[in-house]
Amino acid sequence: MDAEEKVSRYLEKIKKEDKKIKAFIELNPNVLEEAREIDRKIKQRKAGTLAGLAIAIKSNINVRGLRATCASKTLENYVSAYDATVIERIKREDGVIIGMTNMDEFACGSSGETSYFGPTQNPAAPGRIPGGSSSGSAAAVAAQFCDIALGSDTGGSIRNPASHCGVVGLKPTYGLVPRYGLIDLAMSLDQIGPIARDVYFTALMLEVIAGYNPMECTTINVPKQEYSKNLSRNIAGYKIGFAREFEEFTDPKIMGVIKNSLKKLENLGAEIVDVQLPNLGKGLSTYYLTVFVEFFSATRKFDGRRYGYKIEEVCGREVLRRILLGKYISQKEYSGKYYKKALQFRSLIKQELLAALSGVDVIAGPTVPKLPHELGTKIEDPLIMYGYDVLTVPANLAGIPGGVIKAGEAEGIPVGLQIQGKPLEEQRILNVMYALESNSGSRHDEKRI
Amino acid sequence: MRDDEQSESERNAERWIEMKVIIGFEIHEQLNTKTKLYCDSPTNYRDVPPNTHVCEVCTGMPGAKPYPVNQDAIDAAVEIALMLNCEIVKEPIYIQRKHYDYPDLPSGYQRTSLPIGRNGSLSGIGIWEVHLEEDPGKYDPITGKVDYNRSGVPLVEVVTAPEIYSPEDARNFLRELTKVLSYTGKVRPEGGTMRTDTNISIEGGARVEIKNINSIKGAYRALKFEITRQKNLRKRGVAVKRETRAFLEAQMITKTMRVKEEAEDYRYIPDPDIPPLVITSAKIESIKKTMPEAPHLKEQRFIRQYGIKKDDAWAITGEIEMADAFEEVCKEIDPKTAAPFFRHIIKKKLNFDNKTFSESGLTAGDITTILKSMNLGELTASSGELVIRGIIEEHKPALHIIEEKGLKRITEKDVVEKAVEEAIAENQRAVQDYLSGKVEALNFVVGSVMRKTRGRADAQTVLEMLKRKLEK
Numbered sequence: 001m002d003a004e005e006k007v008s009r010y011l012e013k014i015k016k017e018d019k020k021i022k023a024f025i026e027l028n029p030n031v032l033e034e035a036r037e038i039d040r041k042i043k044q045r046k047a048g049t050l051a052g053l054a055i056a057i058k059s060n061i062n063v064r065g066l067r068a069t070c071a072s073k074t075l076e077n078y079v080s081a082y083d084a085t086v087i088e089r090i091k092r093e094d095g096v097i098i099g100m101t102n103m104d105e106f107a108c109g110s111s112g113e114t115s116y117f118g119p120t121q122n123p124a125a126p127g128r129i130p131g132g133s134s135s136g137s138a139a140a141v142a143a144q145f146c147d148i149a150l151g152s153d154t155g156g157s158i159r160n161p162a163s164h165c166g167v168v169g170l171k172p173t174y175g176l177v178p179r180y181g182l183i184d185l186a187m188s189l190d191q192i193g194p195i196a197r198d199v200y201f202t203a204l205m206l207e208v209i210a211g212y213n214p215m216e217c218t219t220i221n222v223p224k225q226e227y228s229k230n231l232s233r234n235i236a237g238y239k240i241g242f243a244r245e246f247e248e249f250t251d252p253k254i255m256g257v258i259k260n261s262l263k264k265l266e267n268l269g270a271e272i273v274d275v276q277l278p279n280l281g282k283g284l285s286t287y288y289l290t291v292f293v294e295f296f297s298a299t300r301k302f303d304g305r306r307y308g309y310k311i312e313e314v315c316g317r318e319v320l321r322r323i324l325l326g327k328y329i330s331q332k333e334y335s336g337k338y339y340k341k342a343l344q345f346r347s348l349i350k351q352e353l354l355a356a357l358s359g360v361d362v363i364a365g366p367t368v369p370k371l372p373h374e375l376g377t378k379i380e381d382p383l384i385m386y387g388y389d390v391l392t393v394p395a396n397l398a399g400i401p402g403g404v405i406k407a408g409e410a411e412g413i414p415v416g417l418q419i420q421g422k423p424l425e426e427q428r429i430l431n432v433m434y435a436l437e438s439n440s441g442s443r444h445d446e447k448r449i
Numbered sequence: 450m451r452d453d454e455q456s457e458s459e460r461n462a463e464r465w466i467e468m469k470v471i472i473g474f475e476i477h478e479q480l481n482t483k484t485k486l487y488c489d490s491p492t493n494y495r496d497v498p499p500n501t502h503v504c505e506v507c508t509g510m511p512g513a514k515p516y517p518v519n520q521d522a523i524d525a526a527v528e529i530a531l532m533l534n535c536e537i538v539k540e541p542i543y544i545q546r547k548h549y550d551y552p553d554l555p556s557g558y559q560r561t562s563l564p565i566g567r568n569g570s571l572s573g574i575g576i577w578e579v580h581l582e583e584d585p586g587k588y589d590p591i592t593g594k595v596d597y598n599r600s601g602v603p604l605v606e607v608v609t610a611p612e613i614y615s616p617e618d619a620r621n622f623l624r625e626l627t628k629v630l631s632y633t634g635k636v637r638p639e640g641g642t643m644r645t646d647t648n649i650s651i652e653g654g655a656r657v658e659i660k661n662i663n664s665i666k667g668a669y670r671a672l673k674f675e676i677t678r679q680k681n682l683r684k685r686g687v688a689v690k691r692e693t694r695a696f697l698e699a700q701m702i703t704k705t706m707r708v709k710e711e712a713e714d715y716r717y718i719p720d721p722d723i724p725p726l727v728i729t730s731a732k733i734e735s736i737k738k739t740m741p742e743a744p745h746l747k748e749q750r751f752i753r754q755y756g757i758k759k760d761d762a763w764a765i766t767g768e769i770e771m772a773d774a775f776e777e778v779c780k781e782i783d784p785k786t787a788a789p790f791f792r793h794i795i796k797k798k799l800n801f802d803n804k805t806f807s808e809s810g811l812t813a814g815d816i817t818t819i820l821k822s823m824n825l826g827e828l829t830a831s832s833g834e835l836v837i838r839g840i841i842e843e844h845k846p847a848l849h850i851i852e853e854k855g856l857k858r859i860t861e862k863d864v865v866e867k868a869v870e871e872a873i874a875e876n877q878r879a880v881q882d883y884l885s886g887k888v889e890a891l892n893f894v895v896g897s898v899m900r901k902t903r904g905r906a907d908a909q910t911v912l913e914m915l916k917r918k919l920e921k
Contacts (some may be wrong), residue, residue: 062512075511082505084512181512187721215516217723294721297546300557301509330548330716339718 003035003042003052007096010054014099014145021121023140025059026067027099038094048093049208053201055090056140056149059100060107061192062181063087066097070183071115072105073314074302084181085216086150086192086209093208098146101136107152107185108295108318109133110160110388111373116316119375124166125413128372131161131388137195138165148196148205154185155287156367156392158193159404163367163416166406168202168433169195173423174399175220177206178213184298186291187218189396199405199434203227206426222424230427233435236269240432241360243277249390250369253410258366261407261417261436265364268435275356275363280394283349284386287393289329289342296326321382350398357400357422362432366391367404367418371411395420403429405436468683469652470676472619473611474668476626477604479584479642480525480635485601486583487515487560487723494598495639507601509555514722518544522581522603523565525635527728528740529605530566530579532629537566537733541725544581547715552595553588560720561606565728572625572745575610582606605636611648616672619647623665628744632769647672651679655691659703662696671696675703747772755784764792771795771806777813782820790820794834798841815840815847827857831904857905865898865906869914872897880919891915 001009011027018024028034031054041047057063060070062080064087069075083091090097104114112135113119122130123143130139134151138161141149151158153171162169171193182192194205207228212221242262247255262272299319304310312320329338357363368388379385395402400423407417417436421429485492488506505513527537542565546558562581569576586600607626613619627643630636645662649672659675662668679689694703707713719725742750744766751762751772765788766772778787795816799809819836822828828836828851839850851857872894873880882890891912898911 060512068511070511078511080512081510082513180514183511216514217517218514218721293718297548297558297716297718300548300550301511301555303550303557305552306555307511327716330718332714332716335716335718 002039003096004032004039006052007031007035007054007098010098010145013143017143018145021123021139021143021145022102022115022118023120023123023136023143023145024056024099025069025071025102025115025117025136028063028066028097030065031096031098035096038096041094048095049204050090050093050095050148053095053147054098055095055205056098056101056137056146057087058134058137058149058151059103060152060183060185061087061150062183063097063100066100068100068183069116070106071103071117072311072316072319073116074106074309074311075183075307076116076309078307080181082181084192085178085213087181089208089211090150095148095208101134101140101149103136104133104157105316105319106183106295106299107133107154107157108322110156110368110385112136112139112161113375114316114318121375122165122372125164125372127374128413129164129375131164131368131372133157134161134169134195138162138167138169141165141167141195141197144197148194148201150192150205150209151195152182152185152190152192153392153396153402154189154191154291155389155396158195159367159392159395159402159416159418160388162195162404163406163418164372164414166409166414166416167195167197168199168403168405168437169193169416170202170206170403170426170429171395171401172206172210172426173220173401174396175218176210176222176401176424176426178209178211178216178219180213180216184294186294187298188294189287189290191396199430199437200228200231202403202433203231203430206430210426220424225427227427227430231434232431233438234269235265235432235435238265238270238362238428238432239273239360240265240270241273241275241356241363242365243275243280243356243363245277245280246365246391249281250366251371251410254366254369254371254415257408257410257415258364258417262364264436264439265432268439270432273360275360277352277356277394279349279352281390282345283394283397284390286342286345286349287389287397288386289338290346290397292322292326293330293335293339293342294326295322296330299323318382318385346397349394353394353398353400353420354422357420361421361428362425363420364432365418365420367416368392371413371415391418399423401426401429403433405433407436468680470614471611471650471652472613472615472672473648474607474609474613474619474623475646475648476607476609476623477582477644478607478630479637480522480603480605481637482519482521482525482603484519486519486522486581486603487601489516490601492602494596494602497598499594499596499598502598503600507555508597509557515560515720518581518723518726519603523726523728524732524736525603525633526562526565526579526581526605527733528633528635528736529607529630530569531733531737531740532633532743533566533569533571533576533579533607535566535569535576535579537728538564539728539730541727543719543725544723545717546720547717549713549715551585551588552593553585553600555586555597555600559583559585560723562726565726571629572622574612574622577608577610579605579607605630611650616669616676619672620665620669623668625744627665628767632741632744634741634769649675649679651676651683651689654679654683654689657689657691658693659696660693660706661698663698667696667698670701671703674701678703741769744769744772751775755779755788757784757788761788761792764796767796768806774806774811774813774816778817778820781817782824786824787816787820790816790833794837798834798837802841804841809841810844811837811840818847822851826907829904829907835904865902865911865914868898868901868906869911869918871901873915873918884919891919 062084111129112132120135122128137149137151142165158169196202302311402420404416548558564578566579582604584602586597650656692708693706748766879893
């Protein structure tokens with residue numbers, strides 16, 4: 001099947017099913033033409049690594065000529081004038097951008113419900129939320145609307161929907177993937193990463209988008225890795241850490257699935273080791289204080305002068321709540337009390353995680369402590385919503401990588417195993433996921449079980 | 450009770466005359482780097498149409514991130530700090546976001562570094578800190594349009610201690626600072642880019658900040674006005690409010706912008722997109738090696754090394770290009786001859802034309818040629834001055850001007866003698882006056898000879914020749 005044919009099939013499927021799922025906000029009008037161009041390159045054997053693969057992009061990443069709305073009325077009419085660094089890299093490797101995906105407004109949410117364009121459905125668990133904030137990207141992969149998607153992860157926004165939708169997702173080490181062109185939620189935590197139907201595509205996309213950008217201050221200058229080539233199922237002798245604290249926060253139904261997959265890993269030759277994360281629960285407040293302050297700062301440019309609307313006047317409740325809290329706690333009189341304290345606590349959490357990781361290869365555990373709620377359920381208390389993030393925010397606070405792969409199902413709903421690693425050790429995470437994936441069979445086999 | 454109030458205000462009236470004025474400055478000057486502080490857009494925004502030297506970074510487009518801080522700008526700020534005798538901060542220097550809402554600010558915050566240099570001094574006035582900032586765009590409130598060409602141009606900010614005590618001292622300080630900044634060659638040479646905020650208080654009164662000052666003259670006028678305003682308030686027994694005022698250049702007055710209660714909270718946070726700057730000792734040493742000698746140190750050295758007068762040294766070191774030319778000239782000419790020529794002849798012409806030495810087109814070579822010819826007696830002092838004028842006005846080399854204007858001194862005795870004889874014949878009255886004891890009458894005759902020779906004769910020789918002839 002050539003690229004053009006594949007893309008047309010995706011488009012057809014999207015046309016039929018996406019009215020219900022709402023994975024996309026906008027499709028690329030030139031996608032077929034671009035696919036044809038790549039087919040020519042494929043024939044001439046000049047095509048790159050992603051030749052002809054259909055890639056869906058979260059709507060907070062700039063793709064020249066397409067709208068980066070952040071699923072907000074604020075940027076409803078904002079058409080990107082430039083490509084994000086990751087998009088340049090995807091295009092260089094001949095990936096085809098199929099469209100811009102739905103998301104929680106400005107990535108503020110863990111359910112996919114706060115989009116100005118309406119909530120996204122979970123294709124793997126109809127009637128349930130897909131998780132967020134990269135809701136549309138995970139849903140597009142789960143619904144087979146594309147080959148690979150890009151998401152962004154500030155406190156779990158790739159891992160959370162990957163878990164709920166039963167797909168593979170990876171949040172890379174902070175600074176491994178350039179953020180240039182990613183519209184900010186919290187600059188010190190944001191990281192772009194892949195969501196895909198399997199580990200191979202996840203590794204392939206990571207190796208395309210990862211790597212130093214000399215024009216970006218926060219990218220890390222390390223040699224390029226060939227993650228897809230170096231994938232190995234052999235995890236015999238791997239030490240995999242597990243923290244008792246995970247259980248304190250997590251629904252026992254989910255824990256059951258997680259424990260099962262830990263057993264599988266043991267059967268594959270890995271050794272499960274106890275690690276301690278006593279401050280696990282304290283990450284949330286540190287995380288949210290940081291997000292509020294940085295998000296307040298990041299949204300000052302949406303003052304209504306350049307992009308049509310002033311953000312505070314048109315945004316949803318969650319975005320407004322975060323801006324106002326950020327404005328409040330960043331006041332001179334409070335910054336010492338909140339923001340600076342949050343920064344201090346952050347380094348404590350980082351030390352704790354790195355210490356726990358020092359004796360093991362990776363740490364494995366649950367991704368989200370609860371099963372996704374039913375769409376339309378009113379959750380008025382933001383703290384309950386924030387609770388979804390308790391297991392994912394520590395990786396962002398520490399800047400370490402975290403991957404998610406489907407571990408099984410609880411009540412017919414996918415449950416993802418989260419695997420966290422040391423900074424820049426994405427390969428180990430990918431290998432553990434790869435081993436588990438081969439052991440479990442494909443996503444579709446799993447569903448029949 | 451009324452009487453009491455009256456006498457109270459009268460007592461105030463007497464006191465205010467003696468009250469000490471305290472002034473401090475925050476001075477911003479654009480650095481002349483090729484590109485902006487956080488992106489590659491060029492900085493020569495004046496030469497191009499609005500919004501053409503911009504990119505997604507300096508217009509703050511969604512998703513754009515700052516490039517690493519322009520190294521030339523960091524080096525320039527370090528050099529300026531060193532020239533102002535600051536200690537360079539060795540700890541990591543954070544770039545902060547200063548939030549405020551204004552049309553010229555594309556991201557809703559301005560990036561400003563924490564101090565790069567601290568605890569310096571200039572002309573006996575403390576320098577609290579030197580740091581880096583980015584210039585915002587230019588907003589035209591009449592059309593409502595913003596030009597982002599200026600957005601992101603690097604600025605250096607110098608903050609002084611409140612140790613200036615009069616508008617005159619303030620003016621002198623700003624002149625001295627401008628001199629130091631131009632010595633480094635790191636600020637925009639075209640001038641008019643300086644922006645100053647000043648804090649002023651009168652002993653016992655609240656501190657008032659004045660913004661929108663764009664020149665040394667403006668600073669002087671704003672301070673003069675503000676002192677009168679504050680003293681008048683105090684004279685009437687009214688307390689001076691702590692507030693921020695704007696200087697309105699055209700009207701030469703200051704006007705309330707906001708009072709203290711409305712003081713802005715900038716909600717400073719360290720910019721998460723930019724790791725803190727670290728300035729190494731090796732960097733400081735390498736900058737020290739190549740940076741120019743500070744003007745006041747150069748002045749002292751000139752006095753010591755060349756044995757010239759303080760006033761001459763001060764005038765010559767006013768501009769680094771002139772100081773360099775002077776040193777070049779002194780390789781061949783006696784400094785004691787060269788110094789007064791620089792100060793009285795060259796500087797006078799430059800001041801008259803309102804030009805800098807570097808704009809004048811004068812070179813050390815030309816000046817050496819002129820002074821050499823004067824020493825050899827080939828050029829008179831007044832011809833020397835004419836050559837200087839000629840070079841500046843006609844942009845031709847010295848030898849050309851001398852040739853063209855026929856300025857070479859007349860040394861042939863008979864030509865001078867002929868002119869002297871003619872002058873005696875034509876000015877019999879002056880000659881008689883001289884002979885009858887009016888010594889100064891002879892100057893008139895000398896003048897006549899000089900006119901006849903178009904200034905090319907040596908006045909002293911003419912005088913002696915006249916005396917000899919008349920005494921016969």
